Amino acid sequence: MSLGSSANRTNVDQSSPRSAEQLTSLLGRWDDGPGSLHRRLTDAVAELIETGVLRSGERLPPERRMAAALSVARGTVVRSYSSLAEAGLVDRIQGSGTRVVGDSEPLGSPDATRSNGLFARHGAAIDLRMAMPSMLRATSDAVDRVRFDGIDATTLADTEPAGLFALRERIAAHLSRQGLPTTAWQILVTSGAQQAIVLAIAALVDPGDVVLVEGVTWPGLTDAIAQRGGRAHGVDLDEEGVRPDALEDAIRRLRPAAIGLNPHHQNPTGSRMSTSRRREVAELAAGYRVPIIEDRALAHLAFDGQVATPLAQHAPQHLVVDSINKVAWPGLRIGWLRADADLIERLRPVRAMIDLYSPIHSQLAAIEVLRDWDAIVAERVDGLRRASDLAVDALGASLPSWRFVRPRGGLVLWAEVPGGGAAAFCDHAARHGVLIAPGKQFGVEAPFDDDHVRIPFTVPEPLLIEGIDRLAAAWQSFERTTTAYPVAAVV
Ligand SMILES: Cc1ncc(COP(=O)(O)O)c(C=O)c1O
Structure with missing residues (x-):
């Protein structure tokens, strides 16, 4: 995973640091996998910053408390915070701790949550992030x-x-x-x-x-x-x-x-x-x-x-x-x-x-x-079944390389994006006028898998079809950039 730029992150109140227990919970199984402990911790925290779960201006817990919560030596956390600082992801300021980079503006300290991405506002794009059934x-x-x-x-x-x-x-x-x-x-x-x-x-x-x-x-x-x-x-x-x-x-x-x-x-x-x-x-x-x-x-x-x-x-x-x-x-x-x-x-x-x-x-x-109840369930299920069939047919026709299981109920379809990079694809799709949620947003513990997207079929049918058309158009140019790059690199 790369330690990338911090350009688009939201700012938060920096007055009180996130608790070590909360950050430990967000980090999940950070210590699984190869590499030194401090490297794995660095990567896991970096991922939380890059995915916007930890936001600009937010203070990380003091090293000693973080070490106690993670059951590691304090030196592991110190080295990890230093690596994050070297990568430009956090600032370490004498006397005020370690802070995710970027200007902070007080927002009444709303904690970053995983649900945030689903509720963020976005211009006039077709919004397929929320699974929100209509009135019947x-x-x-x-x-x-x-x-x-x-x-x-x-x-x-x-x-x-x-x-x-x-x-x-x-x-x-x-x-x-x-x-x-x-x-x-x-x-x-x-x-x-x-x-x-x-x-x-x-x-x-x-x-x-x-x-x-x-x-x-x-x-x-x-x-x-x-x-x-x-x-x-x-x-x-x-x-x-x-x-x-x-x-x-x-x-x-x-x-x-x-x-x-x-x-x-x-x-x-x-x-x-x-x-x-x-x-x-x-x-x-x-x-x-x-x-x-x-x-x-x-x-x-x-x-x-x-x-x-x-x-x-x-x-x-x-x-x-x-x-x-x-x-x-x-x-x-x-x-x-x-x-x-x-x-x-x-x-x-x-x-x-x-x-x-x-x-x-x-x-x-x-x-x-x-x-x-029975009449209302019947009307709802009828509509959702039809919308699900429509989504399945449209995806099958215009995105044949995506894999998914035909829904047996519910509000959403879970599709595997070949080759991974689902979060980057969602960013790319937004530029094509359609918003969808990357699978990462539903991940429980870092490192999150990045090979799925979630497509709700609760919007009116014409919007669903247009939204999937836009996804297909976005996929064509996304495939081109991602497949072109390694070939160029080899040449
Ligand atoms: C699995 C699951 N549980 C709970 C909720 C929240 O439901 P409610 O609208 O009843 O609060 C949602 C909303 O999408 C959900 O998907």
Whole structure:
């Protein structure tokens, strides 16, 4: 990996250094591979700087603390920081520590997160970075029925942090219908699956703890772990989800506090855990007393109608995270955490601290959405199946060298870019008027693989087709520059 320029990085507040635990978590398996320890550490930190995870102006942890967090000699960190300084990636200023180069401007210190790249603004290009389903006729009909008549403004029961009781009951019935008997007391209504993930991590993970996750995964999960001071460790996955042998090996070696999985039409790989593997993974984790946080946000988007039952069916200690957002409409922002009633009770004040409770209008809308669930799922799945077929056909016709598995559900297609350099290709594609996310953005630990891109098929169909046309045009000129270079070098 090259130690490249720092030209396009965002600036951040430099007042307080990133904690050694957070940086350790972002570095992941930095010490795997050949070469001296200080060289590997240098390369791993350089990669975080080059991919924008560590930003201009950000201060690195003091050497002594970093050495303690990484369990290496202080001299290893000193040499590594010096190499980064020689490469022009950091400044070392007497008395104020080590800082990623570039001018800093105070932005209220928003920590760099992996999700950042997905939300960054960009001009008028076709934006295929976010997997954001549109509003549906059936959702709009359900929301139209919302009335405030049932709300008793005199009791303040509506300000309950765990959610309206009528909604908790409906969600409990929804889960019971999926094969997991549940009571309203086991449900905490949240602002989407994302908030449920953050709360579950807050409940189960202490700073320094390891959390096992799929080797590439939704950055909202790994960001939540890093924010908590935990360390996400990626486990190998194949088309059926995480590999049980790899999971067991990691549990034994790392003694994780929790396992976070999104096993259904996984974001970003699209893999779907088979029924037999679901049982195996659920029982394996339970045998080691490690709770699984099962993210079901994409579970219902099954093109063949096969919605898997929750892992907690096999071992009740596992948690469920879910939402109506991907099926009905993300703007409703209603999700939930299902856990044992004591844990839900403990999380009520934590949730209240974040945002008190979910908007009542959205909670009432969620009750209506769950009433019409099957019709709404049918409309959503129909549209996504069609869009996925369109994307598969267009990619097959215009980018025949790219490899991918036809999605069985979900919102995205995970394509392997021949020859690697996926992140550079995404930059190149932006100049051709189309934005896509490189696979690196979903990597859990450095060094990140750079051979995939993620293509959501949630934009309107004409934009999807035009976007793929632009990708194909970008690929032609990208292939030309990358193949021309080695030939010229040989000559
Ligand atoms: C796997 C996964 N989990 C959770 C979320 C967040 O879901 P919600 O919109 O319900 O907060 C997403 C969003 O894309 C996701 O892909």
